[in-house]
Amino acid sequence: MKEALTGTQLQAVLNQALAYTDKGKVAAYIPELAKEDPGQLGVSVCFPDGTMLSAGNVDVRFTLQSISKIFSLIIALCQNGQKHVFERVGKEPTGDPFNSIIKLETIKSHKPLNPMINAGAIAVAGMIQGENIDDRLNRVLDMLRKMTGNPAICVNEAVYCSEKSTADRNRALAWFLKDSGILTTDVEETLDLYFRYCSIEVSVKDIAHMGMVLAADGIDVQTGERFFPEEVARICKTFMVTCGMYNASGEFAIDVGIPAKSGVAGGIMACVPHRMGIGVFGPSLDEKGNSVAGIKLLALLSKEWKLGIF
Known part of the structure; x- marks a missing residue:
């Protein structure tokens, strides 16, 4: 071909x-x-x-x-298995915008519909295991570096800081997930990880x-x-x-x-x-x-x- x-x-x-x-x-x-x-x-x-x-x-x-959502999902599935991941995140598409909060409140389980919307990806970030944020981030970075053959892949710090300072909607999603028991890890640490892997430069x-x-x-x-x-x-x-x-x-x-x-x-x-x-x-x-x-x-x-x- x-x-x-x-x-x-x-x-x-x-x-x-x-x-x-x-x-x-x-x-x-x-x-x-x-x-x-x-x-x-x-x-x-x-x-x-x-x-x-x-x-x-x-x-x-x-x-x-949001391309990073695929790779955080891969890590979460490999570390936790399908049963654990999909007890907390669904498998269904949504007709709502990627940063919508409405389904979290109106669906009885309060479970994000899928891992490709922001709420689902934040929940997935909470499932990535490691000793600290850097260790958890490196699980994603190491895989991407090996997949691409590019050891220079890293986080763009300017974009990371820009995202972190303007992320009120994502914070609202994360705190709702925490209140609903979907997110069991520290909210700010989980968001920090999420912002960092979204800011990986390629x-x-x-x-x-x-x-x-x-x-x-x-x-x-x-x-x-x-x-x-x-x-x-x-x-x-x-x-x-x-x-x-x-x-x-x-x-x-x-x-x-x-x-x-x-x-x-x-x-x-x-x-x-x-x-x-x-x-x-x-x-x-x-x-x-x-x-x-x-x-x-x-x-x-x-x-x-x-x-x-x-």
């Missing part, structure tokens, strides 16, 4: 999608993210043999934001590598090293399809048709099972928090290269 996909084709698709960078706005509610140039767009595609095709702003560093090449590991069911095809069990990869890819693009996940599944997870810094990590991992960056967001040009680029790629899994 790789022979059919060329850098020239990828550049042509990116050029078409560039016209959509002015259709949205950067995430101004986090001051550091508001500084991004909305006209940026980059894409990398990683194949099982390690080949990488890239076009656009591929060397720009940006933070994972490039599209990095998230294309991450996507390829998910596409290969948790292994590095090149080395044969397994990072997490196949069943954990299956669960995460299912969440990516049903919940990965916030409350636009159903539309994305129909229009693009591949597992994907977005973040409000403009990143999208996508994968086509056993075929490729894709990283996209475009900081101009739609009203639901997804990269406008990034979604258009993935839709064009999916149509041209017949990537849809359905």
